Amino acid sequence: MPEHRTSGWLLARRACTTAAIVTGHLIAALPHLGTRGGRARLAHRAPRLLTALGPFFVKAGQLVSTRRDLLPAHVCDALAELADDVRPPSRADVARTLAEAGLADAFAEFEWEPVACGSIASVHRARLADGTEVAVKVQRHGIRPVLEADLRLALLGARAGRVLPSMRDLPAEEMIGQLGGAVLHQLDFIAERDSLLLLRANLADHTDLRIPAPVDGLCGPQVLTMEFVSDLGRFRPLGMTMERRREVVRDVLRAVYRMLFVDGLVHCDLHPGNLCLDGKGRVVVLDAGFVVRLPDAVRRSFAGFFLNMAQGNGPKCADIVLESAARLPENLDREAFRTAVTELVDEAFGALSKDFELGAFAPRLFQLQRDHGVFAASEFAFPLLSLLVLEGMIKEFDSEVDFQAEAVPVLMASFAKDVQVDAERRTDAEHSQDRA
Structure with missing residues (x-):
């Protein structure tokens, strides 16, 4: 707010x-x-x-x-x-924001012409005293009020x-409250720095995935300094062998599924401007301004929905949608909704797994929700919809990619982790009772 x-x-x-x-x-x-x-x-x-x-x-x-x-x-x-078709900020405004952040003299070189520019911030190439190239994200002066x-x-x-x-x-x-919260959250560059650090830690074992590291001491509420990736290119499969394309697809999907189903820290803005390739063909993830932390219950529900969808369990999928909804109408016909969702899941489950398309399944699920007045919680909707944006980009690399098959191992690891956590909590609770 x-x-x-x-x-x-x-x-x-x-x-x-x-x-x-x-x-x-x-x-x-x-x-x-x-x-x-x-x-x-x-x-x-x-x-x-x-x-x-x-x-x-x-x-x-x-x-x-x-x-x-x-x-x-x-x-x-x-x-x-x-x-974000906007004019770049003036040099005076950028300089004023840097000065207010105490970073006016932090850079040996600073390019005032931005390499990227949006309605909230501009990104500038700069160089530190030791010669290190950095990217400096500077918030537009006076944008918050x-x-x-x-x-x-x-x-x-x-x-x-x-x-x-x-x-x-x-x-x-x-809707506007949720959207407004998401927009205003993108003004908090300290939170974005923390999200970058957490994403880097969570996805450290994905060796073909690069997330620019923030630079210690050069980040604040309105300025975010990160390592500069000089050889960025569009997320396109041009010049790649089919084997390399599949490696890229698997690495991206496993990283996204880990965000969704295991860590619960989800980058919800993986559009072509934020998902790139470097000169070595490695995937680069940019801009952690729109990162959502899923409450543990929502993360489990989200994982449960996907696992039950992959297993063809429509009634359970319907129950998860209802349990996670932000609002249900008083006159909701639950059985009619469960029947409709079950028929949709059965149809998707009956198709070959490699032929499943979230872009075809999700709009029909959304239409069912609208028809029955079921409004999804933003924590549930935004991650699902981020997958829709990603699906088209992934299909360009490998039209035969099996989204469900790639998800199942991560889902099973997620459930195994949750079972272990629940068991540890029960043990701790029992020990507490014994001590009492």
């Missing part, structure tokens, strides 16, 4: 600006209302509207574009076109939207 220090004048200014932009887009959209294909045209206006509204709405739109469990596919497809003000306005808009019949059953405030 936004902090209370957001000033009244800033909130009023952003409210006026937002109202003017929204009104202009509504007037432009009026001719399309009620026409054939009108809804699709309105959806395609959404990226322009959100871009005009500013960085909070762009980030929120990017995140909500993945929530196919809540919104129609044509809306998500339109929002997926959003990009603007994002906090926009979150407040978005929450007010969601409350006002309750009067619309189409919005009445949509948990808009919950």
Whole structure:
């Protein structure tokens, strides 16, 4: 949630600006209302509207574009076109942020022209006194109060939207609260540094996976200094042998499955800009700003869902979805929902494992959830949806990859670990009772 220090004048200014932009887009959209294909045209206006509204709405739109469990596919497809198409910050603003972080003189060389630029931060190439090349992520100066003000306005808009019949059953405030929390969390570069360190430790045995290390003493709430990867390329299989392609696919999948099912610390933003290859063909994972820590119960539920799906146990999959949901309608027909999910899982289980596609399965599951008013918890939805983004990239390397077969060994290791942990807890509890 936004902090209370957001000033009244800033909130009023952003409210006026937002109202003017929204009104202009509504007037432009009026001719399309009620026409054939009108809804699709309105959806395609959404990226322009959100871009005009500013960085909070762009980030929120990017995140909500993945929530196919809540919104129609044509809306998500339109929002997926959003990009951080922003001007780089001025040299003065970057210098001011570095000075406020106490890092004005920390670099022997600093390239003011960013190598990457987004709505929240820019990334600059720099060199330390000992010659080490580093990447310096610098938060845009003054961005926090603007994002906090926009979150407040978005929450007010969601409350006002309750009067619309189409919005009445949509948990808009919950969605915006979750999205706003995810956006504001990306402003905490200390948390991102900690996430980088944890991901590096958790995935240390994946030798073909690189995660840039943060540099001690050169990180703060608004500046994150990391090792520089100079030979980054797109995550594409060009020039690779089929054997090497399969090695890359297996390593990525096992790393992601370990995040999901074992460690519960999940990088939820593995799009083509954050998943790259270096000059030696090793996988490089960038930007740990959107990393979600799954509560242990959610991690176990998530693992249980996938294992039961791989085993064709539809009723259990349905029960897990219901148990992990953020909200269930009072009039939910549980048996009808269980039957529908069971039929979907049975159909997927009946296909050859290598032919299973999460991109085909998940939208149908999401549609069932929407039809029955079952709203998934964000901790459950975001990791699942991150797999959807990854699936298309993986299929380009190896169209025959068996997603379920690669998952099962990690799932079994996860359950073995959980059984051991539960046994140790019971033993500790028994010893405590004996001592008492």
